[in-house]
Amino acid sequence: MIELSNVNKFYDKNVEALKEVNVKIDKGEFVFLVGPSGAGKSTFIKLLYREVLPSSGKVMINGWNVTEMKKRHIPKLRRSIGIVFQDYHLLTGRSVYENVAFAMRVVEASNKEIRERVPKLLDMVGLSHRKNQEIDKLSGGEKQRAAIARALVNQPSILITDEPTGNLDPETSDEIMDLLKKINVQGTTVIMATHDREIVDRMQKRVIRIDQGKVVRDMARSGYGYEV
Numbered sequence: 001m002i003e004l005s006n007v008n009k010f011y012d013k014n015v016e017a018l019k020e021v022n023v024k025i026d027k028g029e030f031v032f033l034v035g036p037s038g039a040g041k042s043t044f045i046k047l048l049y050r051e052v053l054p055s056s057g058k059v060m061i062n063g064w065n066v067t068e069m070k071k072r073h074i075p076k077l078r079r080s081i082g083i084v085f086q087d088y089h090l091l092t093g094r095s096v097y098e099n100v101a102f103a104m105r106v107v108e109a110s111n112k113e114i115r116e117r118v119p120k121l122l123d124m125v126g127l128s129h130r131k132n133q134e135i136d137k138l139s140g141g142e143k144q145r146a147a148i149a150r151a152l153v154n155q156p157s158i159l160i161t162d163e164p165t166g167n168l169d170p171e172t173s174d175e176i177m178d179l180l181k182k183i184n185v186q187g188t189t190v191i192m193a194t195h196d197r198e199i200v201d202r203m204q205k206r207v208i209r210i211d212q213g214k215v216v217r218d219m220a221r222s223g224y225g226y227e228v
């Protein structure tokens with residue numbers, strides 16, 4: 001479902017963010033992306049939703065060749081991918097419900113679909129009791145739950161998370177990881193970039209380590225491993 005073949009990414013001729021990356025991720029996998037700051041993790045993630053294009057090589061997502069796809073097909077690709085960021089990217093001044101509903105309005109879902117789906121998602125992430133609360137008044141963990149609900153609203157097959165626990169205390173991080181695990185068990189592919197060694201060691205999932213733009217380690221059922 002995700003395949004990067006011989007991918008190179010230069011931002012300019014001196015900055016090679018990814019070098020000869022070959023990675024295949026199957027449907028339903030849970031994958032951690034680790035590596036030092038500046039290694040290329042965010043670039044890897046941005047390639048998946050076509051925020052950046054590779055300088056050379058091929059990126060295939062859900063059957064689409066991301067490099068060659070027509071501009072008008074990009075929204076379709078992005079709808080098949082949910083994205084969660086460290087700093088939430090939620091709409092301030094709006095309620096939890098509105099934030100999740102908004103993501104459905106953007107893709108022109110009907111009011112009926114919105115009324116049916118948003119409460120289900122808020123229930124799934126454990127936020128039903130906060131649905132009318134303004135986003136700004138939520139705790140960090142609650143904001144991240146709202147961001148996850150929003151990312152899932154259009155039923156993506158892939159959930160990409162860039163440092164989703166980066167702003168959270170250990171206990172709240174564990175709750176978010178339990179939620180991501182649940183989402184993964186229900187069939188969504190989860191890709192998570194993180195610096196959190198403890199979480200990666202405990203989860204024992206596939207770990208892809210990137211260092212200076214290269215995949216230096218790719219292991220199933222693994223821990224964080226050591227920086228070389």
Ligand SMILES: Nc1ncnc2c1ncn2[C@@H]1O[C@H](COP(=O)(O)OP(=O)(O)OP(=O)(O)O)[C@@H](O)[C@H]1O
Nearest residue numbers: 011012015017035036037038039040041042043044
């Ligand atoms: N838009 C850009 N223009 C130029 N260089 C960039 C750009 N984005 C990233 N880079 C460079 O590409 C390299 C990889 O950056 P990237 O953000 O992918 O790393 P990262 O592993 O996600 O780091 P972090 O863990 O700090 O978020 C770095 O050298 C970075 O400075």
